[in-house]
Amino acid sequence: MAFPDGFGWGAATAAYQVEGGWDADGKGPSVWDTFTHQGGERVFKNQTGDVACGSYTLWEEDLKCIKQLGLTHYRFSLSWSRLLPDGTTGFINQKGVDYYNKIIDDLLENGIKPIVTLFHFDLPQALEDKGGWLSETIIESFDKYAQFCFRTFGDRVKLWITLNEPNMFALMAYDLGRFPPGVPHLGTGGYQAAHNLIKAHARSWHSYDSLFRKEQKGLVSLSFFIAWAEPADPNSASDQEAAKRVMAFHLDLFAKPIFTDGDYPEGVKSQIAAMSTKQGYASSRLPEFTEEEKKMIKGTGDFFAVQYYTTCLARLKENKKGELGALYDAEVEISTDPSWVNLDWVYVVPWGIRKILKYVKETYNNPAIYITENGFPHSDLTSLDDTQRWEYFRQIFQELLKGIQLDEVNLKVYCAWSLLDNFEWTQGYSSRFGFFHVDFEDPARPRVPYSSAKEYAKVIRNNGLEGQK
Ligand code: GAL
Numbered sequence: 001m002a003f004p005d006g007f008g009w010g011a012a013t014a015a016y017q018v019e020g021g022w023d024a025d026g027k028g029p030s031v032w033d034t035f036t037h038q039g040g041e042r043v044f045k046n047q048t049g050d051v052a053c054g055s056y057t058l059w060e061e062d063l064k065c066i067k068q069l070g071l072t073h074y075r076f077s078l079s080w081s082r083l084l085p086d087g088t089t090g091f092i093n094q095k096g097v098d099y100y101n102k103i104i105d106d107l108l109e110n111g112i113k114p115i116v117t118l119f120h121f122d123l124p125q126a127l128e129d130k131g132g133w134l135s136e137t138i139i140e141s142f143d144k145y146a147q148f149c150f151r152t153f154g155d156r157v158k159l160w161i162t163l164n165e166p167n168m169f170a171l172m173a174y175d176l177g178r179f180p181p182g183v184p185h186l187g188t189g190g191y192q193a194a195h196n197l198i199k200a201h202a203r204s205w206h207s208y209d210s211l212f213r214k215e216q217k218g219l220v221s222l223s224f225f226i227a228w229a230e231p232a233d234p235n236s237a238s239d240q241e242a243a244k245r246v247m248a249f250h251l252d253l254f255a256k257p258i259f260t261d262g263d264y265p266e267g268v269k270s271q272i273a274a275m276s277t278k279q280g281y282a283s284s285r286l287p288e289f290t291e292e293e294k295k296m297i298k299g300t301g302d303f304f305a306v307q308y309y310t311t312c313l314a315r316l317k318e319n320k321k322g323e324l325g326a327l328y329d330a331e332v333e334i335s336t337d338p339s340w341v342n343l344d345w346v347y348v349v350p351w352g353i354r355k356i357l358k359y360v361k362e363t364y365n366n367p368a369i370y371i372t373e374n375g376f377p378h379s380d381l382t383s384l385d386d387t388q389r390w391e392y393f394r395q396i397f398q399e400l401l402k403g404i405q406l407d408e409v410n411l412k413v414y415c416a417w418s419l420l421d422n423f424e425w426t427q428g429y430s431s432r433f434g435f436f437h438v439d440f441e442d443p444a445r446p447r448v449p450y451s452s453a454k455e456y457a458k459v460i461r462n463n464g465l466e467g468q469k
Contacts, residue, residue: 002464004404008113008413009460010073011066011435012373014120014164016049017422019079021056025095028085030122031132035180042182047428053420053438054445056099063106065419065436065447070460073113075372075415076103077120077164080145087124087141089148097152104156115372115415116157117223118146118204120164121179121425128181133193134174139200146204150212158218161305161372162204166197167254168225175326178426187324188285191272195287198257198297205300222258223305223372226251228352228359232315232335242314242332245271247359249330258301259364262294272329279322303412304360307373310345311352312336343377344431350395357403357411368410371400375417377424378432378450390452397465416456420447 016032023029036048055062066074080087082096107114119142123132127141146162154160163169173179175190185192201222208220229246231239245267252265264286273284289297317333340347353374360369374396378386393416403409421434429440435453439446459465 001401001466002462003401005463007411007463008073008370009069009456009463010071010075010115010413010415011069011419012075012115012415012417013055013062013419013422014077014117014122015079015082016052016120016122017418017424018053018055018062018076018420019082020049020051020054021082022048022050024056026085026093027079027096028081028087028093029125030079030081031125031128031180032122034125034128035182038182042178043426044428044430047423049423051440051445052423053447055420058445059099059103059106061445061447062419063110065449065453066107066112067110068449069419069435069453069457071112072460073115073159073413073415074107074419075115075117075161077117077122078149079122080119081122081124081126084124084145084148085126087127087145089144092148100153104153108156113159114157115159115161115370115413116149116153117161117164118142118149119162121169121173123180132174132181133170133196134185134189136196136199138196139203142200143203143207147207147211150208150216154208154212154216154218158216159370160208160218160220161223162201162220163197163222165223165225165307166194166201167250170194170197171326187279187326187329190326191286194254195289198254199293201258202297202300205302206296219302221301221303221305221370223307223370224251224255225307225309226356227309228311228349228355229314229334230311230352230355232313236315238316239314242316245316245330245332246312246314246334249326249332252363255301255304255364257289257294257297258299259304259367260298262296262298263289271331275319275322275329275331279324301367303370304364304367305370305372306353306356306360307417308353308356308371309374309376309417310347311340311349312347343379344427346376348376348392350392350399353396354399354403354407357400357409358407361407361409366410368412370413370415371411372413372415373417374414375433378434381430381432384437384448384450386450386452389450390455393452393456394465397459401464 170193174193177184424431436447
């Protein structure tokens, strides 16, 4: 029941979800500041991350939690507009630099490795005003920001995630418009953003590779949201095709260019092109990479970062009316099994993670895999006893062990989401993913461990499930 020696155990957070201090010490506004301040019930009870867990001033409390768990890795994100208030290196906010320096130094002093995300959904508003991820100019802006971070923190940070879940982000922010800037561009915006996100990642990877790697010796990659898709009927050839399509549209569309050959999957390209023709577009709604761009994009991931929460069932469904939207292009109907327990959008299917690890191994040439997020919300908001939730984690760890031992996947690190209860995007504070409860009514924002925190600490101490039932 033991994990390989040196296996990494972490927990993750993200700047906007925990920091607060939204305008403290010269921080510029991000799109999430704008979006939440506009109200309009797009976020649960119009809640905001203005204060959140207060981690901007309470970092030392977070460190206590991290030490209590005994984490070997801590994953957090940098707020771009805290460092560069207008998104450009024209003005650097030293107070922001100091804040992250302190976090990094404290972690290292305690033997904890930082995994640092450069972009976790909170674009500086000033860059959104110039078109955000829909505009090609973002590529240069992101690369400059990334270089600034490598230069400033890279002497100590060795594990970088450029973009958090670009696949989920492009869909939510620019196709559906449910995340800021909040304007839907059904069927076009998601792909346009995807195109720029992929190029921006690749550019910054090259910057690291040519300017910093030799000296800093770190690794740079990006993390994907991966929901496993299972055929609704495992014996149906058409359902099998449906499940493959879901993986292709949601994961491979982003991962194949970066980890394989610089280009989108053929099946996805032809499907979107055909659908676009049917809808009267002169060309495909999915942009094309030039040959030069393909060369630039190919091979720009130093490890494969997986974020797993949920699984779905897939069945083909013709888009007869030609409905517009990235979610309709695959012509697949998504459902879930009535026997699966769910907490909001998370269906508890521990075996889905093993299937994903195997899929990544087989599709992407056995890369080193880091799980940079996985978790479940706590169902009972009134209790610190989350025994039930811990049972889900335990089952996940068993599946990881099967993946490592039976499928021989090269899994290096596991990070749970999340260290703390936090601002869960459009769900505000109604969804609790932390190992530590945070009281958002109390100005002191006390952190109190759930029962699962003790259990996770035990797993980390034993490097596995040893001694547990
Ligand atoms: C992920 C996201 C995290 C967190 C998590 C749980 O998609 O990266 O920031 O919110 O979902 O909802």
